[in-house]
Amino acid sequence: METNTTTPCSSSVTVRRNPRRKARDTPLFSTSRLPSQSTSSSDLPQISSFPFQDILSEKIQQNSPTIITATSPSPPQHSVLENLKVYLRIRPLVPLKGSTKNAGEQNEKWRQKNVWPQNLSKKNSVKEKKISKKKSNESCITVSEDFRSVTLLPPPPLQETKRIKSEVFEGFSYVFSAESTQSEVFEKMVNPLVEDFLGGKSGMLAALGPTGSGKTHTVFGSPREPGMVPLTLKRIFKSAQGCDSQSSRRFYLSIFEICAERGKAERICDLSSDKPDLSMQQSAIKGLLEVPIHDVAEAELLIARALLKRSTATTNANSQSSRSQCIINIRGGSEIADVETDEQSNSAVLSIVDLAGAEREKRTGNQGARLAESNFINNTSMVFGLCLRSLFEHQKNPKKALQKHFQNSLLTRYLRDYLEGKKRMTLILTVKSGEDDYIDASYLLRQASPYMKIKFTNTEPQPNLLCNKRQLQATSKAEQSKRMKLVKFDASMMERKIVGHENRLPDEGDLTSCSADFKCSTPIKLNSDDLKKERTHQIMQSFAKALWNVLKQYNEKLKVAESENQILRENLRNEKKRSIEMEKELKNLRSCCTCSKDNLMATTIVKVGENFESMVHSELQTSCGIDEEKLDLDSSDHVKSECSSSPRKFECTPGDDQRNKKCSGEKGNPSPSQKQDMCSEVLNQNIPSNLSGPECIDEEQEHEAMVRSLETDASSPSTCVPNDNYQSSQIHESSPGTGNIHEDLSELNNVVTERLDHKSCITVRNSSNESSTYVQPGCQLGENDEIGDSLELLVSLKDVEPTQKQDHVDVPDSGIRPNISCNSSKKEKPKRRLLPKSSVLVREISTCDADEFDKPKGSGGGKNLAASGRQRTQGSISLLRLLKSNLHL
Numbered sequence: 001m002e003t004n005t006t007t008p009c010s011s012s013v014t015v016r017r018n019p020r021r022k023a024r025d026t027p028l029f030s031t032s033r034l035p036s037q038s039t040s041s042s043d044l045p046q047i048s049s050f051p052f053q054d055i056l057s058e059k060i061q062q063n064s065p066t067i068i069t070a071t072s073p074s075p076p077q078h079s080v081l082e083n084l085k086v087y088l089r090i091r092p093l094v095p096l097k098g099s100t101k102n103a104g105e106q107n108e109k110w111r112q113k114n115v116w117p118q119n120l121s122k123k124n125s126v127k128e129k130k131i132s133k134k135k136s137n138e139s140c141i142t143v144s145e146d147f148r149s150v151t152l153l154p155p156p157p158l159q160e161t162k163r164i165k166s167e168v169f170e171g172f173s174y175v176f177s178a179e180s181t182q183s184e185v186f187e188k189m190v191n192p193l194v195e196d197f198l199g200g201k202s203g204m205l206a207a208l209g210p211t212g213s214g215k216t217h218t219v220f221g222s223p224r225e226p227g228m229v230p231l232t233l234k235r236i237f238k239s240a241q242g243c244d245s246q247s248s249r250r251f252y253l254s255i256f257e258i259c260a261e262r263g264k265a266e267r268i269c270d271l272s273s274d275k276p277d278l279s280m281q282q283s284a285i286k287g288l289l290e291v292p293i294h295d296v297a298e299a300e301l302l303i304a305r306a307l308l309k310r311s312t313a314t315t316n317a318n319s320q321s322s323r324s325q326c327i328i329n330i331r332g333g334s335e336i337a338d339v340e341t342d343e344q345s346n347s348a349v350l351s352i353v354d355l356a357g358a359e360r361e362k363r364t365g366n367q368g369a370r371l372a373e374s375n376f377i378n379n380t381s382m383v384f385g386l387c388l389r390s391l392f393e394h395q396k397n398p399k400k401a402l403q404k405h406f407q408n409s410l411l412t413r414y415l416r417d418y419l420e421g422k423k424r425m426t427l428i429l430t431v432k433s434g435e436d437d438y439i440d441a442s443y444l445l446r447q448a449s450p451y452m453k454i455k456f457t458n459t460e461p462q463p464n465l466l467c468n469k470r471q472l473q474a475t476s477k478a479e480q481s482k483r484m485k486l487v488k489f490d491a492s493m494m495e496r497k498i499v500g501h502e503n504r505l506p507d508e509g510d511l512t513s514c515s516a517d518f519k520c521s522t523p524i525k526l527n528s529d530d531l532k533k534e535r536t537h538q539i540m541q542s543f544a545k546a547l548w549n550v551l552k553q554y555n556e557k558l559k560v561a562e563s564e565n566q567i568l569r570e571n572l573r574n575e576k577k578r579s580i581e582m583e584k585e586l587k588n589l590r591s592c593c594t595c596s597k598d599n600l601m602a603t604t605i606v607k608v609g610e611n612f613e614s615m616v617h618s619e620l621q622t623s624c625g626i627d628e629e630k631l632d633l634d635s636s637d638h639v640k641s642e643c644s645s646s647p648r649k650f651e652c653t654p655g656d657d658q659r660n661k662k663c664s665g666e667k668g669n670p671s672p673s674q675k676q677d678m679c680s681e682v683l684n685q686n687i688p689s690n691l692s693g694p695e696c697i698d699e700e701q702e703h704e705a706m707v708r709s710l711e712t713d714a715s716s717p718s719t720c721v722p723n724d725n726y727q728s729s730q731i732h733e734s735s736p737g738t739g740n741i742h743e744d745l746s747e748l749n750n751v752v753t754e755r756l757d758h759k760s761c762i763t764v765r766n767s768s769n770e771s772s773t774y775v776q777p778g779c780q781l782g783e784n785d786e787i788g789d790s791l792e793l794l795v796s797l798k799d800v801e802p803t804q805k806q807d808h809v810d811v812p813d814s815g816i817r818p819n820i821s822c823n824s825s826k827k828e829k830p831k832r833r834l835l836p837k838s839s840v841l842v843r844e845i846s847t848c849d850a851d852e853f854d855k856p857k858g859s860g861g862g863k864n865l866a867a868s869g870r871q872r873t874q875g876s877i878s879l880l881r882l883l884k885s886n887l888h889l
């Protein structure tokens, strides 16, 4: 009847918990579990150290031209996400003409001179003005130490009245303080763009800010302080001259403005030509003139002329305020590309945009046409800002659709790709740091703060000069192969022509790989910066290769370790199986030992008896001349009865010590006669009792212990007759006509008739296995549990004891022996060593009285026999008599 132990408790909630997850071993940990003896660890492939030094020591010759191939380091632009770079430039309060100590005064003078209209009516109150001007000339913008953020501090009146607190705007790519120079701005802000442009990437720089904040100054500059455009042109042509690539590259410049005269519709004016207004088709301006430029002077002249045409006007905020959005495009192209394919398709464009500054009517004091221009300017600035804002929000939340604010102005339409994040753009915000300009600065910075988080997915196809996809798709394979040959030829020719033998020729593998995937290569001489990039690329490439090799090695090592681990697991499994089998075997043995102890003992006795019988039988044949036919080994009882009246004589042949040693040491299978001789020899020896050390068999400790116990109980030394001589092996039949007596005689044939000293201990080993027989002369004679041919005799006179006190020893019943027979002995081997029959016999001899021998049946004769309840047969009595008479007991 089953009881439900999982009785649910109504008030309890059963929570089923998942089993705990086992933490995975780390490879290191698992390898540490491997056996330390694992010799295969030395066989594992050795992993070489990472060649940092070799890789970093790579050098590229500065003057050697490098050929950019399709496999060369073009960064993966399709997946690169770049943040919109936003720079901030703070216009100084006054032009930096001297020290900054009296900058406020200089700025004031400058403002008094330049600001229009000047209010002359207030000249009387100069003191008050100065005080207020001083206050207003204090900078409201503080640049952080890392030039990444600014703190905008509102002027005290605003703090008091409107409780406006200071604001921190951070995240700028760089903040150019009022002390920054044009070259510094160029190097940090524009130069990367120019580098990219020279590398084939398009880019745009747009200047944003309130009117008079220095946008035009930053973009175009002045003859003293050239702005970004002239510096860019210088940079471009400088690099072109340094690499002497004029034959392969050309630059084109276009400049135009978008304005709205008198508040009318926007129009596009090409400032480099006298053409009428241009129209815009999608994002392209139709009819825009691109002027090829060959040097800086030519370009600067072109720009100067164009700026003269630009719409400017004087306002209260700026004496020469821009009234239009001015865009300058510098396009780079190659001659080959120009000749063979479309010019526009395979060139990079660098655009620099000078936006008209947002204006506040209060500050500018514009009226009429100026005011209409202000609306246009502000509207364009607003649309521009809205486009960026929409892009930011769209990127922030893709579910939010990208608003098409770009459609609201020509400028944003033209810059659509940039404003939608498809092309890379850089913004520079310009602000004035005066307290009066706090509101303008605050508005701009608040508006532009999200712009810094805009990302550009530069999906623009790499206009890598000859590597134009459209071009390659349009041309057939034959043409492409021809072009590749041409490119190779040109490359080799150019290298020979320009740099001679110092040049590094392109690897054949590079060129073949280039032709394989058909991304063409173009030989381009690179300047020092390009060489740096190339070196960096090569280092990275080498790093990648080395890393790959190391990973390969680790992979191999891992495989080897895994196979080794598998082998070890299999071994472990086998060992477990073996251990289980052995445990089972052990259990069986234990059960056998505990349950059938008596059976085992009897079986052992039977085995020994059989051995003895067989030995005696054979011996009798040889030495006593008794026919084998007369022997009936199967009827031992009968033999015993027959032997009871047959006297026996045992003669021991004297032997020497060496034979004794030989006898004890041999493990062969001597013949019965040999055994007899050996035993006789051994018995003639007086071997010290301490022979049990090396010569005595250690595995017979049980018997020795038994013998010792008998020794202590020895009460009648007279039972043992000390004699120096042993007699054995000779059987004298005293009762003729009893042919079966030979069986009993054969039992005793190998049993040694000995006379030993009390202190002698003889061990005779004549076996191929480990069994042995211990004989206590005069006391006990028995058979060992020997299996097979082994015979070992241990004779120790010292151990001679009366047999009456040895009842604790399992003395086998001689009457039972034959009946048990060999059935069980054949099935299983004896597990225990029992007393040999010889010892039992000796015991019986010692205990038998003369009277007992006279009795036909020895029932109740000896104490020992009586104790065991055994009835002595006539044959055994006669045998005992015989032994006693021969041993002189």
Ligand SMILES: Nc1ncnc2c1ncn2[C@@H]1O[C@H](COP(=O)(O)OP(=O)(O)OP(=O)(O)O)[C@@H](O)[C@H]1O
Binding pocket: 090, 091, 092, 094, 095, 096, 209, 210, 211, 212, 213, 214, 215, 216, 217, 218, 318, 320, 321, 322, 323, 355, 356, 357, 358, 430
């Ligand atoms: N960093 C500067 N260092 C010296 N002078 C500067 C600097 N920035 C601007 N200025 C001067 O300030 C005046 C106004 O500058 P600019 O015309 O560049 O302003 P703007 O932002 O272009 O104004 P607008 O939008 O009205 O055109 C110029 O005379 C210019 O020389």
